Amino acid sequence: MEQIQIIDAKKHVGETVKIGAWIANKRSSGKIAFLQLRDGTAMFQGIVVKNEVGEEIFQTAKNLTQETSVWVTGEIREDSRSKFGYEIGVQGIEVIGESHDYPITPKEHGTEFLMDHRHLWLRSSRQHAIMQIRNEIIRATYEFFNKHNFIKIDPPILTGSAPEGTTDLFETNYFDQKAYLSQSGQLYMEAAAMAFGKVFSFGPTFRAEKSKTRRHLIEFWMMEPEMAFMHQDESLEIQEQYVAFLVQNVLDNCELALETLGRDRAILEKYTKLPYPRISYDEAIDLLKENGFDDIEWGDDFGSPHETFIANSYDRPVFILNYPKAIKPFYMKPHPTREDVVICADMIAPEGYGEIIGGSERDVDYDHLLGEIERHGLNPEEYSWYLDLRKYGSVPHSGFGLGLERTVTWLAGIEHVREASPFPRLLNRIYP
Structure with missing residues (x-):
């Protein structure tokens, strides 16, 4: 038998x-x-x-x-x-x-109870379906980047410097010096792109933001591709092809999981149609002001209500291009005709799920980049290896990062990002 x-x-x-x-x-x-x-x-x-x-x-x-x-x-x-x-x-x-007095019964349970029993809650049909979608997104990610001749490179989790400043980092002792849990592998992926052309990483990242929103985790997983000899417009094409590929593979391979979650396949099918709309940050500000958002001014970053309204103005993910320089990290390439914005883009998911991709073209000018590092109050010595990339055969290059859990939350059609991680780390939760 x-x-x-x-x-x-x-x-x-x-x-x-x-x-x-x-x-x-x-x-x-x-x-x-x-x-x-x-x-x-x-x-x-x-x-x-x-x-x-x-x-x-x-x-x-x-x-x-x-x-x-x-x-x-x-x-x-x-x-x-x-x-x-x-x-x-x-x-x-x-x-x-045998199993006796299993704590999670078919009746309704509160969220805190279920989170306290996350090690058992994973067995439920809903959580099983979400994890299947997560697994399919991971599988399809490897397929997509392998098909496009990317090489997977693993950046370190312990770092001596911060790509986006140290305010939201977890600090630890690294023998006789300070180290941080990685908030992004991007700087290392730029070095890898100079060696291999097109690379991607997939691993855990950590943000010490004291945020309690339904979109934020303390520990989450990021897909971070980096591409040499590539400008921003070409990077946007890769980004939308990648996301559409993820959506199509979830549709093709997670039929039962989507049905279990009550996810409308017709809605997801719209997200496979390319290209995705593109609007500038300036246009996004105008759109919001024209529709009663008096709390936003040029130079502000978008909050959840702003992103939701912008996304709901379209039937697919939308790119918002060229944010103000003052609210973006030091490594982004300056705009060729404007000093107040940088060449970057965020992809905003529909249905109120917010930003799922952030990306940019990278600054390649040694002197300008050094000035930006200093302007941000960072120690140039800690970034000397990163500056080296601009000294030895620098080329135009672009990259982006996609948050896995936010993408799972969106494609699964669930309300809170905590269900998209098998063992989520939240502001007040590190158990189990």
């Missing part, structure tokens, strides 16, 4: 198989018990008929408790009534590990 996973049930219709699973739920009516079985790959129903299995196995089935682990044997059958499309006619049950 072959041992299979639930996700492969369609390959074994009519066969008697063995499956290791947990009991997600159960109900019985007289002489039939219905078991909701999950094994981590998918969930389907096990049918236990008393007349077919006998009194002992039937009583075992009736007495199973939520999250008890079992070996189940039986015949795989098609089931047109279920979303999954298959079920197992149970012939035998062997209890592996």
Whole structure:
């Protein structure tokens, strides 16, 4: 008898198989018990008929408790009534590990309770669906960048300097000097791009922002591509192709997860249509002022209500180009005809999910970049290696960063970014 996973049930219709699973739920009516079985790959129903299995196995089935682990044997059958499309006619049950008083029951629970039990909450069908979408975005990311001849480079997590200033960094002792948990791998990816042409990284980043919004995590994962011999306009094309590719792969490969979450596929399909709209920061300010946003002035950064309104003015993600120099990091290339803005862009996701990509063309002028480092109050000695990139064969180059959890939140259609991370780190939460 072959041992299979639930996700492969369609390959074994009519066969008697063995499956290791947990009991997600159960109900019985007289002489039939219905078991909701999950094994981590998918969930389907096990049918236990008393007349077919006998009194002992039937009583075992009736007495199973939520999250008890079992070996189940039986015949795989098609089931047109279920979303999954298959079920197992149970012939035998062997209890592996009993579960008593499982804390997360089918009733409603408060968010704090569920977060305290995140190690168990991950087992629920909704959380399972979200993690499947997260996994697909990661898988598709590697496929996209490999197809486009990028090389994956891993920047360090412990750094001696900060790409965007030290105010939002976690500081630690690195033997006899200070070090910081990385808030971005970008500067190192620029060095890698000078060696390999087109590179990308994917890893954890840390921001010590004391933020409690539904868009912010303390620890999150970033995709950070960097491209030599590339100006900003070409980078924007890569960005929109990448995001559209992610959306299409979630549509193609996460059908059951999207259905579990109640995500409207027709909405997501609109996001595969390219190109995405582009507006300047100046135009975005005008749009907001024309529509009653009296709290925003030129030079301000956008808050959540502003980004939401701008995004809702379009039916797809929108690029906002060329932000004021004063609110952006030191490494962005100055605009060729204006001193007050830099060559950069944020991609704002529709439906109120905010910025999912930030990117720019990088400054390549040694003297100008040195001046910006000093103007930002940073120590040039700590950035001497970064300045070296402008001394030895400098070329135009651009890059961007995509926040994984925000993208998961958006494509899954969920409300809060905390569900997009398996074990989220929030302002007041580091357990479990």
